[in-house]
Amino acid sequence: GAVVSQHPSWVICKSGTSVKIECRSLDFQATTMFWYRQFPKQSLMLMATSNEGSKATYEQGVEKDKFLINHASLTLSTLTVTSAHPEDSSFYICSASSDQSSYNEQFFGPGTRLTVL
Amino acid sequence: AQSVTQLGSHVSVSEGALVLLRCNYSSSVPPYLFWYVQYPNQGLQLLLKYTSAATLVKGINGFEAEFKKSETSFHLTKPSAHMSDAAEYFCAVSGALAQKLVFGQGTRLTINP
Numbered sequence: 001g002a003v004v005s006q007h008p009s010w011v012i013c014k015s016g017t018s019v020k021i022e023c024r025s026l027d028f029q030a031t032t033m034f035w036y037r038q039f040p041k042q043s044l045m046l047m048a049t050s051n052e053g054s055k056a057t058y059e060q061g062v063e064k065d066k067f068l069i070n071h072a073s074l075t076l077s078t079l080t081v082t083s084a085h086p087e088d089s090s091f092y093i094c095s096a097s098s099d100q101s102s103y104n105e106q107f108f109g110p111g112t113r114l115t116v117l
Numbered sequence: 118a119q120s121v122t123q124l125g126s127h128v129s130v131s132e133g134a135l136v137l138l139r140c141n142y143s144s145s146v147p148p149y150l151f152w153y154v155q156y157p158n159q160g161l162q163l164l165l166k167y168t169s170a171a172t173l174v175k176g177i178n179g180f181e182a183e184f185k186k187s188e189t190s191f192h193l194t195k196p197s198a199h200m201s202d203a204a205e206y207f208c209a210v211s212g213a214l215a216q217k218l219v220f221g222q223g224t225r226l227t228i229n230p
């Protein structure tokens with residue numbers, strides 16, 4: 001149990017376009033989802049925390065208007081990178097957790113590699 | 118506020134040798150501590166976690182870690198390294214199980230034949 005998927009696993013886009021990344025909890029209801037960003041050979045940095053049905057909480061320095069996060073259901077959160085630029089190229093990883101005791105920890109997705117040309 | 122420091126960005130050991138990856142933490146509340154492994158172009162896999170129960174925590178793949186409050190450490194060990202252990206390892210801390218994680222810088226483990 002506790003499987004989290006991400007789609008797509010990789011995406012290449014042109015500068016100026018928008019890209020949407022989906023994060024799904026497949027076998028549990030995720031009341032909270034987290035979005036992380038990882039640059040090559042670096043650690044993960046939390047971008048934002050989203051709770052189902054409410055606005056995401058962004059970490060300091062993360063542009064809310066550029067990285068749009070939606071958590072419309074208990075199994076799906078999306079991250080949209082708007083007007084992407086080459087500096088947005090990175091590995092984006094989501095995680096999900098639940099209020100239910102069995103899933104009261106973060107379970108990570110496999111990541112999405114974004115390359116902006 | 119919480120933070121994690123992993124000593125050594127790169128550790129290299131011989132196959133069959135002891136693996137020791139160091140992690141020190143700082144936390145204003147009783148910490149929850151985690152070790153994750155990441156293989157290239159993949160997400161994170163939980164190796165083990167400390168949740169204020171036993172201070173010696175056993176995880177998957179023969180790894181274990183010991184929580185030492187006096188030293189604010191949570192070092193990861195494995196008695197005998199295997200080639201498949203080569204990966205990036207991250208130590209992380211949070212104030213609760215489902216709260217946001219603060220990650221260390223990561224340690225790349227290389228296994229020499």
